[in-house]
Amino acid sequence: MAITHNRDFEPHYGKCVWVAPAIRRVVAQNPNAFTFTGTGVYLIGTGDVAVVDPGPSLPVHLDAIEACLLPGETITHILVTHTHTDHTAAVPDLATRTGAHTYGFGPHGPVSSDDPLERLDFSDHISPEEDAAFAAEWADLPEELKREGPDTTFVPEVVVGHEPADSKGVSGLLTAANWTVQVIHTPGHTSNHLCFRLLNDGTGKSALFTGDHVMGWATSVISPPDGDLFAYLASLERLLLGSDDYYLPTHGPVIDDPAPYVRSIIDHRNDRTEQIVDLLAGGTHRVVDLVPQMYADVDKRLWRAAGNSVYAHLLALAKEGRAEGANGTTAITASWHLT
Ligand SMILES: [Zn+2]
Numbered sequence: 617m618a619i620t621h622n623r624d625f626e627p628h629y630g631k632c633v634w635v636a637p638a639i640r641r642v643v644a645q646n647p648n649a650f651t652f653t654g655t656g657v658y659l660i661g662t663g664d665v666a667v668v669d670p671g672p673s674l675p676v677h678l679d680a681i682e683a684c685l686l687p688g689e690t691i692t693h694i695l696v697t698h699t700h701t702d703h704t705a706a707v708p709d710l711a712t713r714t715g716a717h718t719y720g721f722g723p724h725g726p727v728s729s730d731d732p733l734e735r736l737d738f739s740d741h742i743s744p745e746e747d748a749a750f751a752a753e754w755a756d757l758p759e760e761l762k763r764e765g766p767d768t769t770f771v772p773e774v775v776v777g778h779e780p781a782d783s784k785g786v787s788g789l790l791t792a793a794n795w796t797v798q799v800i801h802t803p804g805h806t807s808n809h810l811c812f813r814l815l816n817d818g819t820g821k822s823a824l825f826t827g828d829h830v831m832g833w834a835t836s837v838i839s840p841p842d843g844d845l846f847a848y849l850a851s852l853e854r855l856l857l858g859s860d861d862y863y864l865p866t867h868g869p870v871i872d873d874p875a876p877y878v879r880s881i882i883d884h885r886n887d888r889t890e891q892i893v894d895l896l897a898g899g900t901h902r903v904v905d906l907v908p909q910m911y912a913d914v915d916k917r918l919w920r921a922a923g924n925s926v927y928a929h930l931l932a933l934a935k936e937g938r939a940e941g942a943n944g945t946t947a948i949t950a951s952w953h954l955t
Pocket residue numbers: 698700764805828
């Protein structure tokens with residue numbers, strides 16, 4: 617089953633856009649292949665305001681967040697969905713500017729090694745010329761605008777969202793004078809990923825801030841070892857326990873009528889797993905050969921990330937005892953086969 621993505625989004629860089637009476641958004645100008653049009657930063661409530669994922673540490677962007685406040689308003693809370701730098705780099709600066717406290721699940725989990733044996737080599741499918749062009753393009757990017765990487769420096773002042781969750785999947789509650797937010801632990805994209813549910817957006821609707829867990833413009837990247845496909849699927853099911861009117865991902869447009877969309881993501885992931893099973897059965901054994909077949913229509917700049925997601929599926933198959941790497945190994949660079 618195909619997912620219907622929606623890339624129709626005008627970021628209005630640096631401008632304060634009112635999404636609902638209790639929700640404002642400012643988009644940072646850090647567009648790239650991973651952030652789409654950039655990081656969408658949400659402000660929740662009026663008076664005492666919570667900021668969801670401050671975004672990249674660009675002074676002009678921090679100014680724009682503060683310029684979004686009305687006279688007399690204060691940023692009192694900084695809520696962090698997960699520790700990728702395009703979400704968290706500005707946390708220390710914003711906390712210093714405002715005195716707000718930070719809320720999150722915890723520090724980043726395990727980071728993949730720099731071992732060259734763990735690096736995917738696409739040279740059979742990406743020409744040296746293309747590769748050189750991508751590398752040059754990459755080198756030209758300011759450090760701040762590069763792809764989302766793990767932020768291993770973030771430690772929340774207030775730890776929220778740990779299990780157990782209630783029957784609706786909620787494992788925390790944050791309140792201020794004018795707003796109430798439920799915390800939902802949604803591991804998968806990262807192990808410390810949280811979604812935040814604003815119970816009333818000012819019109820009586822419930823809005824879920826989904827970070828990178830559910831996005832409208834693209835599927836989420838799941839990078840082992842911290843990313844986990846089974847956890848991700850369980851976290852999608854967890855969202856379906858709620859009945860949100862709409863989702864606000866960090867990147868891209870609002871997702872209206874979210875439940876069918878979430879179901880389509882679950883179906884899509886299960887289809888991807890079966891596609892990999894078919895390709896393994898058909899004689900394709902390496903991640904670097906699976907990706908070009910599975911993601912032929914996707915920008916090659918994203919193939920390394922796609923390779924991580926394919927690897928997440930292979931690890932899930934290994935957990936189920938359906939596939940393994942050569943000699944029983946589970947490395948991303950291994951030659952994989954069905955058991
Ligand atoms: Zn992320």
